Amino acid sequence: MSPENRSDTVNKLSRGAVLSHLLAGSALRCLRVLALPSDVTMMMGLNLRSAALGRKDIIKIEGYELTEAEAAKVALISPDATLAIIRDYKVHEKHELTPPASFRGLVGCNNPGCITVAEGMPGSFVVEHTDPVLVRCEYCDRSMDAGEFEFA
DSSP, X not given: OOGGGOOOOSOOOSEXXXXXXXXXXXXXXXXXXXXXXXTOOEEEEEEEEETTTEEEEEEEEETOOOOHHHHHXXXXXXXXXXXXXXXXXXXXXXXXXXXXXXXXXXXXXXOTTSHHHHHTOOOEEEEEEETTEEEEETTTOOEEEGGGOEEO
């Protein structure tokens, strides 16, 4: 189909959030982690062409703005993702997401011998690398990559 005959099937957001520049293949995991309410309208694009990344995913969420904790979870899955806050059909704010230097309660430790697992405590982690993401538990020193995270 030529560009002049192309019709856009995705409406502009009047209010909400757009997560772009997600690593290709990461959008579904991001949605599971976000656990959006069932009445939220959203659109997801998978494995889209990107001049900067080669391939990327994108998520548009109508009428919903991410919390800081939700944005941090997305950054742990897909470092360098972009979050745009839409208001009145325009980009109100735009942020490049980066994993936090340290965090508590976003992820659980996967070491069965860790005190956080035995005591049911929230995990506390330091980010050692961001590309790819590698975190270290502050209690047992176990390192985990993004594929091993169990989000709280």
